Amino acid sequence: MQMTQITNSKELLSTALQSRIIPNQEFLLQGSILDSAVDHLIHRLRGLCDTVDASPEQFHDLEVCLSLRQPTQTAPLMLRVRRALDRDSPFQLRYIGQPELDRSRPTLVRSSIDVGCTSTILDFLTELGCRLDFEYVSRGYIFRKGRMKITVSKIKAVPGKQQEIGSETVSQSYLVELSVLAPNGQDSIGDEMRIFAEQLKPLVQLEKIDYKRLGGLP
Amino acid sequence: MQREEKQMEMTLDAILSRLNDLKMSIGGMIQKLETEYEIINWPTFLDNFAIISSHLTGLSKILAKEVCPPLRNRTVLPLMLSQDRDESLINLTQGRVPVFSHDIVPDYLRTKPDPITEQKLIQGEQKAANLTAEVAMKQVTQYNKVVSHVLDMVCKAREEWEIESSTRAGIQQTSSMADTHALVSAVGMGKGLKANVSLNVATGSANMMVPPLRASAPMTSVSPGGVGQINKAPSGIKTNIKPAMQVHQFTR
Numbered sequence: 001m002q003m004t005q006i007t008n009s010k011e012l013l014s015t016a017l018q019s020r021i022i023p024n025q026e027f028l029l030q031g032s033i034l035d036s037a038v039d040h041l042i043h044r045l046r047g048l049c050d051t052v053d054a055s056p057e058q059f060h061d062l063e064v065c066l067s068l069r070q071p072t073q074t075a076p077l078m079l080r081v082r083r084a085l086d087r088d089s090p091f092q093l094r095y096i097g098q099p100e101l102d103r104s105r106p107t108l109v110r111s112s113i114d115v116g117c118t119s120t121i122l123d124f125l126t127e128l129g130c131r132l133d134f135e136y137v138s139r140g141y142i143f144r145k146g147r148m149k150i151t152v153s154k155i156k157a158v159p160g161k162q163q164e165i166g167s168e169t170v171s172q173s174y175l176v177e178l179s180v181l182a183p184n185g186q187d188s189i190g191d192e193m194r195i196f197a198e199q200l201k202p203l204v205q206l207e208k209i210d211y212k213r214l215g216g217l218p
Numbered sequence: 219m220q221r222e223e224k225q226m227e228m229t230l231d232a233i234l235s236r237l238n239d240l241k242m243s244i245g246g247m248i249q250k251l252e253t254e255y256e257i258i259n260w261p262t263f264l265d266n267f268a269i270i271s272s273h274l275t276g277l278s279k280i281l282a283k284e285v286c287p288p289l290r291n292r293t294v295l296p297l298m299l300s301q302d303r304d305e306s307l308i309n310l311t312q313g314r315v316p317v318f319s320h321d322i323v324p325d326y327l328r329t330k331p332d333p334i335t336e337q338k339l340i341q342g343e344q345k346a347a348n349l350t351a352e353v354a355m356k357q358v359t360q361y362n363k364v365v366s367h368v369l370d371m372v373c374k375a376r377e378e379w380e381i382e383s384s385t386r387a388g389i390q391q392t393s394s395m396a397d398t399h400a401l402v403s404a405v406g407m408g409k410g411l412k413a414n415v416s417l418n419v420a421t422g423s424a425n426m427m428v429p430p431l432r433a434s435a436p437m438t439s440v441s442p443g444g445v446g447q448i449n450k451a452p453s454g455i456k457t458n459i460k461p462a463m464q465v466h467q468f469t470r
Contacts, residue, residue: 030402037392065408134408155401157411170404173397203392211406
């Protein structure tokens with residue numbers, strides 16, 4: 001009985017994938033804005049986005065990146081766990097695939113799967129053999145426009161014992177990300193994002209950036 | 219050369235058919251006005267107008283198209299004028315132009331300007347002829363004065379605009395590529411964030427449980443507003459106390 005159920009759920013998943021209702025692709029553009037100009041950007045985003053009348057929504061998240069080294073593969077499997085620090089909401093487990101930097105596409109595209117979890121997810125992943133890779137705190141504002149999500153956030157290192165004083169912030173800028181999660185084969189959204197990114201120029205230059213090409217690890 | 223001629227022919231055909239459409243719709247309109255003037259209502263009348271105007275738009279579209287060879291570069295030369303009735307011409311123009319004479323050629327071939335334009339031109343010339351040299355000079359200087367004044371205004375506006383745009387270029391530095399790269403690689407690969415982690419791993423690499431401990435500790439250590447506080451006064455005591463305090467919160 002249980003076996004049939006499992007096969008059923010597997011079938012359900014595959015049919016869901018085939019009928020393209022699972023948002024498993026992330027379209028992404030990234031940029032940054034200096035601390036001094038962030039108010040200006042927030043102002044503009046408030047005008048451009050759907051939440052015109054309300055004050056911008058804030059968030060404060062801790063993101064932990066874990067890696068699982070598999071003997072068969074050279075590249076470790078990376079998983080991210082995200083937790084809101086300013087409210088009581090479920091943890092979020094996130095898998096992000098390799099970015100595809102197709103020249104013909106206006107945005108970076110990568111596979112991405114988000115799952116809501118309970119707080120025991122970290123213990124569970126640890127039991128699986130995942131190791132902490134790095135972690136950071138992101139705090140900032142989130143905007144929506146249609147399916148597009150725009151985040152403006154400050155990235156800070158988690159203050160640990162060995163952390164040097166005053167070095168928590170990664171840079172003097174806010175990270176700006178424009179992203180959409182969509183099912184397979186909805187490439188038209190990329191153009192929509194490109195148009196929106198144009199509207200934020202010259203305040204922010206949103207581009208597709210492959211972090212793997214930005215030089216190796218320190 | 220042949221291609222050009224072909225294109226010309228095609229354009230002429232298109233224009234001709236458009237003109238025929240236009241003629242037919244105007245004719246229809248006239249007929250309606252003559253025969254149905256008692257029962258015609260505004261909407262139908264306006265519809266007819268709309269049809270005519272759409273034909274006109276189509277015509278100007280053809281003329282404005284780039285593939286259309288510039289027609290104004292072509293000349294039409296009347297080779298022969300005569301005072302006699304020309305039956306074939308009458309047929310061709312549906313009885314409108316019986317004679318191809320010096321009287322009508324300037325109008326039909328546009329060798330002279332529109333009557334209204336001509337009138338205005340004559341008026342202007344008369345006015346100029348009536349002026350005395352002195353008054354003319356006066357007007358010229360006045361005109362020059364006005365023009366130079368306008369020029370001054372435009373120049374000033376341009377200067378201001380240039381200054382503004384140059385200062386705006388100065389302010390424009392609202393984002394930095396280096397910062398973008400630093401942030402993206404930090405979020406993507408943990409560049410600049412890994413320092414403390416690697417230290418931890420190095421010190422406790424023998425212990426299998428070290429990474430998870432590090433992983434869960436900060437989960438509890440950072441509370442809403444906690445980071446901000448630490449930023450302001452990062453004293454060792456505070457950071458040390460935090461985890462202990464927050465453990466309760468986490469297990470609740």
